[in-house]
Amino acid sequence: MAIGPTLGTGLFIGAGQALAVGGPASLLLSYILLSLLTYTMTTSVAEVSAHMPSRHGTLVTNSYLYLSSSVAFASTYLRWYTLALFVPYETTTAMVNLGLWKPGSAVGSRLAVITAIVVGSNFLPDKTFKASERLFTWIKIGTMATLFVLALALGLGGPDGQTAWAFKYWKHPGAMNEYLTRGIWGRVLAFFQCLLDGSVAFTFAPELIAHHAEVPPIGGGTTILGSEIAGKVTSDVLQTAFPYIMSSLAMGVMAPFNETRLTNNGTGSGFSPYLIGLKDAQIGLIPTIATIAILLSSVASGRSFLYLSSNTLCAISEFGHAPSIFSTRNRWNVPYIAVATSSVFSVLGFISVKQSSSLINNYLLRLVTSAGCISTLVSCAVYRHFRGRLKVNQITHRHRFAVQPFGTYFGLFVSTLLLLGGGLWGGVQGRVNGPRSMRFLTSYLNIAVFALLFMLHRFQYILPVVEVERPIELSRRRWADQGGPPEVRLPKSQNRRRNKLDAIPENVGAFELSLSQTGFEGA
Template sequence: MAVGPTIGTGLLIGAGQALAVGGPASLFLSYIVLSFLTFAMTTSLAEVSTHMPSRHGTLITNGYLYLSNSVGFAASYFRWYTLSLFVPYEITSAMVNLGLWKSDAKVAIRMCLITAIVVGTNFLPEKTFKRSEGLFTSIKIGTMASLFVISLALGLGGVNEQTPWGFKYWKHPGAMNEYIVHGAFGRFLAFIQCLLDGSIAFTFAPELIVHRAEMPVSLDAPASLSAAIPGRVTADVFTTAFPYIMSSLAMSAMAPSNDTRLTNNGTGSGFSPYVIGLKDAQIQVVPMIATIGILLSSVASGRSFLYLSSRSLCAMSELGHAPSFFSTRNRWDVPYVAVISSALVSAVAFASVRITSPVTNTYLLRLITSAGSVSSLVSCAVYHQFNQQLKANGITKRYGFSLQPYGTYFGVFFNTLSLLVGGLWAGPKGNLIGSQGARLAVSYLNVVVFGLLYLGHRLQYFQPVVEIERPTDMNGQEHWDSDGPRELRAQKTDPHRKNLDTIPESPEDIELQPSQTMFTDV
């Protein structure tokens, strides 16, 4: 699975909120729509990467190349910021999974322990970290598969002489819930909110899938290898989306959408539908094992996202887009300054000491999903400008998906809609802590953050807000940024480093990585 290292509670716990607001049918349909969106965005990125593969990640390089320096600056720092926010999200999800829903010293102590593990393991030598990541990925995929099999057994065959559950929760309390208003429009609003909540599991999936496919190509970008990217990304989208869709169907059979444990009585995040179903089935030991498995998924995903965010910052520094000290590495090849800087964002998780972990987790979910929409819109703009420059130079792209450019149009529509209706959750007061104004501010904060990054860069160099389009070399070679090739800063580590900064899918992948010093993140 291409996004195996980052499978976390976005799928196992975040889906619980989506189920609670939308109902089982809305959850299932939303995962189908989100899977199609992932395919649309992935094929958009794949067309660009097939023409000119990037070794540093699409949101670090493509903005500079096809749009402007200011957009590239905003997109790359915004990517680092979003990946860093995933770390406190996973930490607070671990608290929610353990049932630590009250603000007290117990939460602070356990949060310190989990944070220490997440941050501390990122200072392990590169080789050691990558081997442990392969193990954690196997555990997470095994947990997801085991929970699916158990839910299948409960749904079809029953356990301990119980009557098979089937899809009884689709009948009672119902397949689709109402949200804010009654009737068909209320069910439509519930489906939209379900899409917004469920998108946490798919954030950055297109970029991770594409970069994993282009990684072997980006060293010398031969046409024969570059042509293999489309087939690889298509296969990876399927192997990622299909388990997610089936998991959403399984979770909808494990817990009713009106179960208050899904949202801690309406205050925010709650237990995973899997854990609720196993507890209701009164199967000994298994609920505890499932809780431990989901906890390990949270911790492992927090490690992965901290790794990705710190290596993004390090890559930006090596390319000259961030201060040089972020690329400082120790003798174990760890960019410790970038790791420390990214880990500081984890302090946001300790807001749970005052306003409870379910509420903190919910606010972080809104921040991350809206940030994902902003990043996706940048990718759509890159694709549009890429096509425009190809036409202007009379160059034929190396590969074109039949879905494009309509898939990109769908991506623009969906992500724009997501940003516009992001404040929908501020409508009903319910039991959520915080004013409606605070919830609205969180929903649209990322638009302001991206705008400030963009304008700050332009004002720094006294450039006009609207930049004159500059010519770009579209000859299909590996690219750097829109100003042409840039000399890398002097590396502070052994230039013959044998390991890529990448999170492998399995321990065997480590031996297959080519030798280079640049950052890749899949």
């Protein structure tokens, strides 16, 4: 699974809020729709990446190639800080998990230990960290599979001749909940809010899947073909979507939507539906083991997101769009300054010492999901300008997916709807704790952050941005030695008001021709 390292509480616990607000049918339909959105946007990103694979992936490269430098600057820095925000999101979710399992007042010490593990592990040698990533990924995949099997067993009858649960919660209290109002519109709003809450499990999935397809295996060949990227993308999306959809079906079997433990009595994040079902079934030590496994998933996901965030910042620096100090690596290939900088955001998790962990986790949930919608919109813009550039220069696509360009229009519509409707929960009174102003702020703050980053870059005489000139590297290098394929080092244009035809330097075509020739010569 391409996003296995980031698989965590978005599925195990975050889905509990979605179930509580929408009901089991809405949860299942929302995961199906989000899986479809992931597929369409992944094919969009992969179609661009297949034209010119990059070891830095889509998080940095393509926005600078196909959009204005100001939009690229805003989107890459937004992605960096959002990936860093996932760290306190995961640590506060771990606090919720621990607090509901074993209540206590030692929130600060628990949080300090978990944060120290998450941050400290990112200073391990790169090879050691990646080896541990594979181990934690298998643990999380095994946890997901085991919980699904347990849900299936309970649905079919459970232990010692226990009555089969089947789809009893679909009948009582019902398949779909109502939200804000009664009747059909209440169910529509409940489904939409369920879609918003469930989207955290799919945030940045298209970029991560496409990046995974671009990176060759250690010791592999020196070229990645567009057809190879397309095949890996399709496989990875299926490996991600199918277990997510089946898990959403299983969670609807394990707990009813009116169970107060799902939202910690309306505070925010609560118990996983799996844990509620296992506790109610009273199957010995199984609930405790499942709680520990989900806790490990939170810690492992926090490690992975910090790794992604620090490497994104390092890549921005290597491309010359951030101070070169962030690309400094030690002898173990760790960008330790980028890791330390990204780790600063983990301090936000300590707000839960004074406030409810469930409430803080909810605020962070809104922040990361809204940033994910903005990232999707930027990917749609990249694809549009990419197609326009190829058409103007009469260049043939390396690979085309049948679902495009209509899939991009679908992603544009759904992401815009989710981004603008993110403040729906802010209008609720009496059902969600926390000031209404904070609910609206966390839902729309990233729009202001994106606009601010754009303006700061556009008007650099107000706040100069350090951009280091890098020469264009056209020489052939071994991927296994350098950690990736030859990169196109884009010279910084003095004219900041570039149009879409100037977004790709003219030497890109020459680079592609040279790359294809060397590939044939080596074959």
